[in-house]
Amino acid sequence: MTDPVLNVSDVTVVRSGSPILQGVSLTVHAGEHWALLGPNGAGKTTLLRMLGAFEHPTKGAVEVLGKRLGRVDMRALRAGIGHVDPRHMPSGTLTVREVVLTGATNTAALIPRWQASPEQLAEADRLVDLLGLSHRRDADWQILSQGQRGRTLIARALMPSPRLLLLDEPATGLDLAGREQLLERVDLLQRTHPELASVLVTHHLEELPPGTTHAMLLRDGRTVAAGAVDEVITTAHISTCFDHPVRILRDEGRWSVRPVQPQLN
Incomplete structure (x- = not known):
């Protein structure tokens, strides 16, 4: 196997005395398509900024495209990363x-x-x-x-x-048709750019392309689960990550969420 596109090792980030990420590790290889999910304040944006070579960790090591943050020109490194921010x-x-x-x-x-x-x-x-x-x-x-x-x-x-594509909530503000058209094109990249690795951040399982291969769940700056998508996006893991009981369904490669009906006495 070739060297990873991303390698995050036991990373902690502290800002103003408060931990934002705690002991997070992540390895992404060429051709893998990761989803990064979690509630507000989970640390997703901070992690994505490190993956995009915009921030350094407080502790631990981050390697992006084979270059370790802190030992490389961050601006030059960013030139090899595709970053999609709908606020641009x-x-x-x-x-x-x-x-x-x-x-x-x-x-x-x-x-x-x-x-x-x-x-x-x-x-x-x-x-x-x-x-x-x-x-x-x-x-x-x-x-x-x-x-x-x-x-x-x-x-x-x-x-x-780029060898790496970062998508920061790309479906934000889109209507149904706009979301589906965008996800269709993101999924197409697996065929047109087979070596491209990607990380997509979202709050919503419905916004994940069918070609998502891996996922990481964050809560309060810690990893709830990470790995192959079918092992991570489960009813138990998602309920724990968002601290709310739900049922996860998958149909034709797309995920959806159903509420768990409360037991009536």
């Missing part, structure tokens, strides 16, 4: 194609006097098509639906051909 706002008036091209420079706007190469232009167009946006290629970002924006940001994140 491009600077200026940009078309879909131009937003995707900003992924080549990892900036919010097109750099003055910078010119994309013919190869970069072709790659941007290929990604726009892959994400189902060819009919919106020249549309202004400001008039896109939330779902179209989400798919544009995934194309942007793929522009530098």
Whole structure:
């Protein structure tokens, strides 16, 4: 097996004297697609920021793309990571194609006097098509639906051909159709980018693509369970993680949650 894309070893993060993560470990290999789930305040955002080379741990070790945080130029490391944040706002008036091209420079706007190469232009167009946006290629970002924006940001994140894709609640604010279109395209990446590893953060099991291979559950900064998705996303583990009794169902690769009816005396 090749070296892991991510290797988090017994990591603790303390902020203002309070522990945010405690003894968390995670190993992600090429081609694996992880879900990171947990209630608000579980530590998901902090962990994702370390995986994206934005923060250092207080204790423990984090290796991203074979580079240990604290011994590497974090900005240079981030250039090899695709990061999808639905809160990202491009600077200026940009078309879909131009937003995707900003992924080549990892900036919010097109750099003055910078010119994309013919190869970069072709790659941007290929990604726009892959994400189902060819009919919106020249549309202004400001008039896109939330779902179209989400798919544009995934194309942007793929522009530098990253080995790692981080998706921070990518279905936030989407209606049913927008969510399903986005998840279909995320799942397609397994076939078009077979070596790509991904970590997707969400609160909702319904937002997990069918191709999710592994999962980690966090609660109060600690790992509840981590490993193969069918062993982690279970009724017992999810009920413990969210401190609420539920029943987990899976049908045709998608998960859903059902309430547990209280016993009446």
